[in-house]
Amino acid sequence: METDLRYPIGKLQRTENLSDAQRTPLISAIAEAPAKLRQAVAGLTEQQLDTPYRPGGWTVRQVVHHLPDSHMNSVVRFKLALTEDEPTIKPYDEALWAKLPDAKGAVEPSLVLLESLHTRWITLLDSLSPSDWKRTVRHPEMGIVSLDGLLQMYAWHGRHHVAHITSLRERNGWR
Secondary structure, X not given: XXXXXXXXXXXXXXXXXXXXXXXXXXXXXXXXXXXXXXXXXXXXXXXXXOOEOOXXXXXXXXXHHHHHHHHHHHHHHHHHHXXXXXXXXXXXXXXXXXXOHHHHOOOHHHXXXXXXXXXXXXXXXXXXXXXXXXXXXXXXXXXXXXHHHHHHHHXXXXXXXXXXXXXXXXXXXXX
């Protein structure tokens, strides 16, 4: 069976109404994502960073820059949900963001940004009460999404993109 290079860990599967025990590994995945991303790109050459993870896909460099872009949006979405009643959030065109000049630069600033952002994000996530997790945002394309849903999405998202890089490394024999 051929693996779909777009989804090296499979597609997102969400569960409604998570328990604290179910949230713990998801929060851990978010906490670990920056170190796993840094490890995934360690030692790569500029040429390797500019290699698409799949035909027609983003380069490794674009993937690295995409993660803090996406996760900054997520933190804002969490904060909006915690401070407003069912706010409508603004989606963004991630493919266009990946073509902007800052997505072609050195990866280190994005690695540092992701590390710092996740440090603050984990502080926020660890402070949430059971009722906070039920708070929602209105996504114009996905409808009503709870913080439990966003947690699952972004825990998956970090693992998903790190796997794009690690699977490319494995396929190409990059040690």
